[in-house]
Amino acid sequence: MNILIMGCGRVGSSLASSFSQKGHTVIILDINSTAFQRLPADFEGTAIVGNGTDQDTLTGANVNDTDVFLALTQGDNRNLMAAQIAKHIFKVPRVLSRVYDKNRADIFAKLGIETFSSTYIMSNMIEDIVINPETNEEKSNL
Amino acid sequence: MYIIVVGGGKIGFALSQSLLLNGHEVLCIEQDAQRNSINSKSLGSASFIGDGCEVSVLDKIGASRADALIATTGDDQDNLITCQIAKHKFGVPKTIAQINNPQNRDIFRILGVDATVNITEVIMSQIVQEMPEHPLVPVLSLQGTGQELCHVDITTNSSVIGKQLNQIELPGLSRIALIIDKNREVKIPSDTMILRSGDEIIAVTRPEDEENLRILLTGDN
Numbered sequence: 001m002n003i004l005i006m007g008c009g010r011v012g013s014s015l016a017s018s019f020s021q022k023g024h025t026v027i028i029l030d031i032n033s034t035a036f037q038r039l040p041a042d043f044e045g046t047a048i049v050g051n052g053t054d055q056d057t058l059t060g061a062n063v064n065d066t067d068v069f070l071a072l073t074q075g076d077n078r079n080l081m082a083a084q085i086a087k088h089i090f091k092v093p094r095v096l097s098r099v100y101d102k103n104r105a106d107i108f109a110k111l112g113i114e115t116f117s118s119t120y121i122m123s124n125m126i127e128d129i130v131i132n133p134e135t136n137e138e139k140s141n142l
Numbered sequence: 143m144y145i146i147v148v149g150g151g152k153i154g155f156a157l158s159q160s161l162l163l164n165g166h167e168v169l170c171i172e173q174d175a176q177r178n179s180i181n182s183k184s185l186g187s188a189s190f191i192g193d194g195c196e197v198s199v200l201d202k203i204g205a206s207r208a209d210a211l212i213a214t215t216g217d218d219q220d221n222l223i224t225c226q227i228a229k230h231k232f233g234v235p236k237t238i239a240q241i242n243n244p245q246n247r248d249i250f251r252i253l254g255v256d257a258t259v260n261i262t263e264v265i266m267s268q269i270v271q272e273m274p275e276h277p278l279v280p281v282l283s284l285q286g287t288g289q290e291l292c293h294v295d296i297t298t299n300s301s302v303i304g305k306q307l308n309q310i311e312l313p314g315l316s317r318i319a320l321i322i323d324k325n326r327e328v329k330i331p332s333d334t335m336i337l338r339s340g341d342e343i344i345a346v347t348r349p350e351d352e353e354n355l356r357i358l359l360t361g362d363n
Contacts (some may be wrong), residue, residue, distance in 0.1 A: 053219055055245050077195055081219040081249075088252050103197035104223070107231050 004066040004092075005029065006052030006082050007073035011098070011118075013038035015070065020045045027061050052082040055089065063090045071097040076104055083113045144208045146171065146234075148194030148224045149215035150181045153240065153261075157214060158185055169203050194224045197231060205232040213239040218246050225255045257285060278356035281344070289315065289348050292355075296341040299361030308333035313358065314351035320344040 001024045005012050008030035016028045017040050026045030029052050030036065036047045050057035052071065063069070069086040071079035076099045083097040096114045099105035105115040143166050147158045150172030158170040162185070170185055171194040172178040182189035192199040194213070205211070211228040213221035218241060225237035238257045239250055250258045260283075270279050282291040296303065302310050307318065321329045322342040329335065337343075347355050356362070 053246075054243070075219070077217070077219040077223040081222050084222075084253060085249050089249055101196070103231075104195070104227065107197070107227055111226070111230065 001025070001067040002062070002065050003027070003068045003070065004058075004061055004063060004086075005070045005072060006079070007071065008035040008038060008047070009072065009074065010038065012070070012072040015072070016045055017043055027066075029057065029061055053078055053085065055085060058082075058085065058090060063092060066090070066092050068092070068094045068096070071095075073098075076101050080104070080108050080113065080115075083108075084111075087113065143167065143210060144204070145169075146194075146200075146203065146205060146208045146211045146228070148211065148213045148221070149240075150174075150177055150189065151214065151216060154212075154214035155181050155185070157212065158188060162188060171199070171203070195220055195227065197227060200224075200227060200232060205234060208232070208234050210234065210236040210238065213237070215240070216242055218242050222246075222250060222253065222255065225250075226253060229254060251285075277360040277362060278352060280349075280352070284346070289346050290352075291319065292345055292347055292352065294343045294345060294356065294359045296337055296339055296343065297360050297362070298339050300337075300339070300359055301361055302337050302359060303339050305337060306333065307331055307335050307337070310337070310358075312345075313354035314348055316345055316347040316351050316355045318343055318345050 003019050003024050003026050005016050005028045008028050012028060016026050020026045020043055028045060028047050029050050031051050033049045039047060048061050052058060063086060069092045071083045073079055079097045079099060083095045086092040087095045099115045099117050100119045102117040102120040105117040109115045145161055145166050145168050147154045147168060147170040150170045154170055158168050161168045168188045169190050170181060170188055171190050171192050172181060173193050175191060178189055178191040190203060205228055211225060211234045213224045215221055221239040225239050228234040229237050236256050239255045241247055241250060241258045241260045244260055244262050247258060247260060267279055267281060277295050277297060279293045280290050281293050284290055318331045321331055324340040343359060345355060
């Protein structure tokens, strides 16, 4: 698959490296070139400095041949805008967006963007570990 | 009307003031405390500190009874998302957004923002109108029609000088809406009217016909 990732933070860089190792073609975008230091030395994908809400940048990052677009920056609005551009302008078949705010994630899920709220997932998981320590021992050390 | 203005920068602030003067109920939301306190000196209780993209904030300020929301921040992503939340979560009937990057006009339209004001294009067209080397200037995009209003100067080279309007074949869907003559008299066009050098024309055209219209009316290639 051709995978385009926006945001080379911890999650973005770790996914980029993992997809690339599995043989997928990965392009990763970040507005800050130092973010690419998080990528492993043997990363075989392409790293491009640019803003994923900018249509020229997306075109330069081969968005027209992309199968999956992942919006993983720290900004909910940036992620949601880029995801919608990828879906509605460039017709990328599968578009996922990280959204910290659960309310916003729900609204945009209804508008056809696959969203996941990391805050919500984390807080649910921690709550579960606290309430049911015996069944969750291995989870806390993931 | 109850109008929410998201972003209390220079544009949002001036807009809020003017809407208040016109008798509307206005709430200007600004995230930055310092900026908000400056705004509140003039706007009073119409100035509100908060994040206009936050569902709980929009809920608190009664977005569901708002007649319109106008997003005026300098960031297109924030303007887009606040309009979408207003529309889809709170059912605000009219959402209007400032666009800073002209490239984003299509995505705002596709995603259902009711009206957009393209700041860069507005400034560009103002500047270009003041410069004589641009004989055709798009003035206003007629949203939803695929057409625009433009302003053209009839220059001495033009092949349409001395012709009646019904003898001139305009490209595509182009039409002449108004003629302003040398004496600054504004005329509604009729079939038998004759174009003269120095006339100014306000025309309706599609962006793809703009170039041919310019060549026809100005004689420049």
